[in-house]
Amino acid sequence: MAGRSVNSRHLLTSGVTALAPAIWGSTYLVTTEWLPPDRPLLATTVRTLPAGLILLAFSRTLPTGRWLWRSLALGALNIGAFNFLMFVAAYRLPGGTAAMIMAVQPMLVLLLAALLIGETIRPRHVAACALGALGVVLLLFKGTVSLDFVGVAAALGAAACLAFGITLTKFWGRPDGVGLLPFTGWQLAAGGLMSLPFTLSIEGLPTTLTGTNLIGFAYLISLGAVISYAIWFRGIERLPALAVSFLALGSPIVATILGYLIRHETFSFLQLLGILVIITAVLLAQPRPATPRARLPLPIRS
Incomplete structure (x- = not known):
């Protein structure tokens, strides 16, 4: 019964955490359909900085000590650089191709988690990585797809x-006494502040915004940042790094x-097969409860 309870909690945590990348998967469509064209820096800043400031105003907690530079490092990796590269890929690659290329990141996490955290690399993890890569390759079969070199490089950089x-x-981890929302706000604000000067100096602010643009930015700030990143960091705390990846x-x-x-993009049989393969890889990589050892009968003394 205890094993079933642990497994149920893991599955529930995995299911909730999976909502974050599901939301991010819609970001590519929102970018191409609702946002101003060719403005990856603006999209990055507007998505992250307001969301971070909202969470900081709500929590009224700022990082101190070593968490100042740690917040900057995590904000750059998880938020600033990641979002900029993701938006570059979204602008330059068709449909979900950028997201598919970025799906190589579990293989990087497999090595990094073993080196930094000491997570054990098991045969099923290697098999899951191979299946995940195969599923992504199958998803790339979209008929006629021209892959832009800059877009591909940006997608790979975002994965890293x-x-x-x-x-x-x-x-x-998370500092003692600091809640999940301020921890998320630190990173969102740090990533947004890093991208702000580049946005102002390179792209500048748009002179006009349509109602569709405003709806797109509101979606990115609320669901695409505040809610999804809080869910994501909660999952990182509770699940092994590889399972989250x-x-x-x-x-x-x-x-x-x-x-x-x-x-109305081409959706072939191979893509359907790729989706099934990726789902199999995700399930294979999820944590499993330890199997309780059977107790040996005590020897009968005469």
Whole structure:
């Protein structure tokens, strides 16, 4: 009964955490359909800085001591650099292709978690990585797809940022006495502040915004940042790093399905097979409760 209870909690935590990459999977469609064109820095700043400031105003807790530079490091990896590279990939690659390429990050987490955290690499983890990579390859079969080099490089860079961000967040943990919302706000604010000067100096502020643009930014700030990142960091605390990284594979699945339903992109049998393979990889990488050892009967003394 105890094993079933632990397994149920793990499955529930995994299911809740999977909501974050599912939301992020919709970001690619929101970017191409609702945001001003070719403004990855603006999208990064508007998505993260207001969300971080909202959480900081609500919690009224600021980082101190070593958590000043740790917040900057995590904010750069998890928020600033990751979002900028993700938006570059979203602008330059078709549909959910960017999310699919970024799905290589579990293989990076597998190595980083073993080196920094000491998580054990098990045969099922290696098998899950192989299945995840195979599923992503199958998802890339979209008929005629022209892959932009800059977009591909940005997607790979975003995957690396996410992998390092997951591992360091798990390695450093959360400071004692600090809640999940201020911890999330530190990183969102740090990432947004880092991207702000680049936004102002390189892209500048837009002169006009449509109602659709405003709806897109509101979606990114609320669901795409405040809610999804709080869910994500909660999952990192409660699950092994590798298990969390595999949940991020839900992003290419959602991006591909939305591209098919809304933008009428090609959805082949191989893509359906790829989705099933990725789901199998995610389930294979999730933590399992330890099997209780059977007690040996005591010897009968004569």
